[in-house]
Amino acid sequence: xxxxxxxxxxxxxxxxxxxxxxxxxxxxxxxxxxxxxxxxxxxxxxxxxxxxxxxxxxxxxxxxxxxxxxxxxxxxxxxxxxxxxxxxxxxxxxxxxxxxxxxxxxxxxxxxxxxxxxxxxxxxxxxxxxxxxxxxxxxxxxxxxxxxxxxxxxxxxxxxxxxxxxxxxxxxxxxxxxxxxxxxxxxxxxxxxxxxxxxx
Numbered sequence: 001x002x003x004x005x006x007x008x009x010x011x012x013x014x015x016x017x018x019x020x021x022x023x024x025x026x027x028x029x030x031x032x033x034x035x036x037x038x039x040x041x042x043x044x045x046x047x048x049x050x051x052x053x054x055x056x057x058x059x060x061x062x063x064x065x066x067x068x069x070x071x072x073x074x075x076x077x078x079x080x081x082x083x084x085x086x087x088x089x090x091x092x093x094x095x096x097x098x099x100x101x102x103x104x105x106x107x108x109x110x111x112x113x114x115x116x117x118x119x120x121x122x123x124x125x126x127x128x129x130x131x132x133x134x135x136x137x138x139x140x141x142x143x144x145x146x147x148x149x150x151x152x153x154x155x156x157x158x159x160x161x162x163x164x165x166x167x168x169x170x171x172x173x174x175x176x177x178x179x180x181x182x183x184x185x186x187x188x189x190x191x192x193x194x195x196x197x198x199x200x
Contacts, residue, residue, distance in 0.1 A: 008164035009107035015083030047110040050137035088186035105130040108139040141172040
């Protein structure tokens with residue numbers, strides 16, 4: 001029986017898209033090409049793994065000196081990557097808590113930037129516990145990251161349901177014996193949780 005619901009954050013509770021940063025300085029007609037040829041996911045992934053903003057920028061300038069202008073802009077405007085809060089997901093979180101389920105967060109996020117975001121969005125404080133990759137120096141889809149959450153809050157994997165928008169993250173959770181929902185909309189998550197026996 002599911003007793004604990006574990007949420008990803010980016011694109012579940014808050015839209016995250018680095019294109020929102022670069023469309024400020026790259027022409028619309030060139031943005032797709034820019035994201036394919038210039039932007040690299042490791043610009044952000046290293047932050048998610050615990051590298052500081054200052055060290056990350058220094059390392060990226062050394063690795064991609066031809067893109068120094070864009071790297072600096074990325075670090076200066078990181079908050080612009082965030083879009084609207086998904087109010088339906090927040091409502092789902094509130095409903096789960098009212099129904100007596102424990103709720104947790106498991107998110108790949110910088111240890112420096114997440115506190116800024118958390119302060120601006122009080123719904124994060126509704127969660128019973130949060131584990132952030134930048135603080136732990138390991139992130140999804142590494143199974144060690146999931147195990148930190150399970151151990152810290154003494155959660156039994158079969159009693160947990162994990163919600164994430166990425167299939168590779170879902171796959172790891174399934175291998176650990178956690179039930180899963182691949183997020184597309186909050187309404188779809190409600191349906192799938194209900195099918196698991198979660199009473200909302």
